[in-house]
Amino acid sequence: MTTAMLTPTRVDIYNLPHKALRRAFGRVLATLGAAEWQDAKSARAALAGLESVLQLSDAHAAAEETTTHAALTQARPEVLGTFGQEHAGLAAATRGLRQLAEEVTCAPERDEPGRRLYLEFGYFMADQLDHMAREEERLLPLFHEHFSDAELRAMEGRVMAGLKPDVLVAFVAEILPAATAAEREALLRGASAKLPRPLYEQLLHAAHRALPPAQWLALAKALGVDPDCCAPALLQIDFAYPGPWGREMTATYRMLAESLNELPGLRWKFWSEDRDAGRASGVYLFETAAQARTYVDTHVARLPGFGISDIHYHIGALNTELSLLNNAPMA
Numbered sequence: 001m002t003t004a005m006l007t008p009t010r011v012d013i014y015n016l017p018h019k020a021l022r023r024a025f026g027r028v029l030a031t032l033g034a035a036e037w038q039d040a041k042s043a044r045a046a047l048a049g050l051e052s053v054l055q056l057s058d059a060h061a062a063a064e065e066t067t068t069h070a071a072l073t074q075a076r077p078e079v080l081g082t083f084g085q086e087h088a089g090l091a092a093a094t095r096g097l098r099q100l101a102e103e104v105t106c107a108p109e110r111d112e113p114g115r116r117l118y119l120e121f122g123y124f125m126a127d128q129l130d131h132m133a134r135e136e137e138r139l140l141p142l143f144h145e146h147f148s149d150a151e152l153r154a155m156e157g158r159v160m161a162g163l164k165p166d167v168l169v170a171f172v173a174e175i176l177p178a179a180t181a182a183e184r185e186a187l188l189r190g191a192s193a194k195l196p197r198p199l200y201e202q203l204l205h206a207a208h209r210a211l212p213p214a215q216w217l218a219l220a221k222a223l224g225v226d227p228d229c230c231a232p233a234l235l236q237i238d239f240a241y242p243g244p245w246g247r248e249m250t251a252t253y254r255m256l257a258e259s260l261n262e263l264p265g266l267r268w269k270f271w272s273e274d275r276d277a278g279r280a281s282g283v284y285l286f287e288t289a290a291q292a293r294t295y296v297d298t299h300v301a302r303l304p305g306f307g308i309s310d311i312h313y314h315i316g317a318l319n320t321e322l323s324l325l326n327n328a329p330m331a
């Protein structure tokens with residue numbers, strides 16, 4: 001049993017960021033392994049996932065070096081040399097991964113560089129897991145020896161304040177599903193006390209998106225916030241439609257349906273058709289009512305061009321709890 005495991009009640013500055021990174025590394029490794037490299041869309045998604053985790057990893061290492069490890073260096077200058085070298089090594093590995101990702105992007109045949117990227121990311125992840133575990137086992141007891149919990153919380157506050165808002169939101173979105181219910185609540189309570197209100201609200205939106213609905217409901221209740229405060233918006237459009245129907249409709253609108261997946265904030269769309277009434281409808285779930293409104297303003301005007309008339313639409317905020325009781329798809 002490690003010293004860190006013997007002192008569970010002390011502030012653990014590594015716990016949440018490391019849980020988030022472990023979760024994200026695992027996901028990215030699996031995504032790189034399953035990527036269809038010759039398929040441009042699959043390759044793009046895999047590389048975007050890789051880049052986002054590298055950004056989190058960079059931000060975390062920078063925060064350690066400028067804040068927490070810098071403080072420990074003053075108290076125990078002899079212990080951080082190895083960890084500093086490891087950070088430099090991990091930074092070099094990160095640059096190598098980005099170079100490989102670039103090669104994958106540019107290569108006419110992407111399978112081989114894609115496979116190399118997958119293997120290299122595996123090595124990188126193994127080094128990171130080893131590094132983080134040793135930080136928790138060897139450095140955390142030293143932090144506890146030299147700093148009070150109040151001082152450690154102040155360091156965590158400085159780390160949070162030093163992150164760019166978009167990086168903080170991305171980090172919190174990765175932390176929340178990786179954390180326990182109590183840790184999620186404590187993190188957001190701390191954020192509520194320390195961060196400007198608009199940034200705290202962005203974190204609530206991130207929590208709503210990142211958590212399974214039941215966990216979001218539990219968190220919202222624990223924090224005393226309205227679970228519908230960040231609820232997605234449901235857009236329903238119904239119109240007269242002359243056809244084509246069925247498979248022919250699928251073939252006609254396949255490309256349009258694919259392009260909808262690029263819309264900002266669209267989670268899903270149901271398509272339905274009623275041949276007897278000569279009507280069709282679409283039900284869309286957007287992250288926000290503003291995104292649904294933008295879609296209506298920019299796309300509904302195009303519908304007459306597809307032979308569509310008598311258009312009715314409605315944008316409504318979801319009642320999360322009731323919708324979940326009826327097993328509505330929320331993700």
Ligand SMILES: [Fe+2]
Nearest residue numbers: 061064131135
């Ligand atoms: Fe580190």
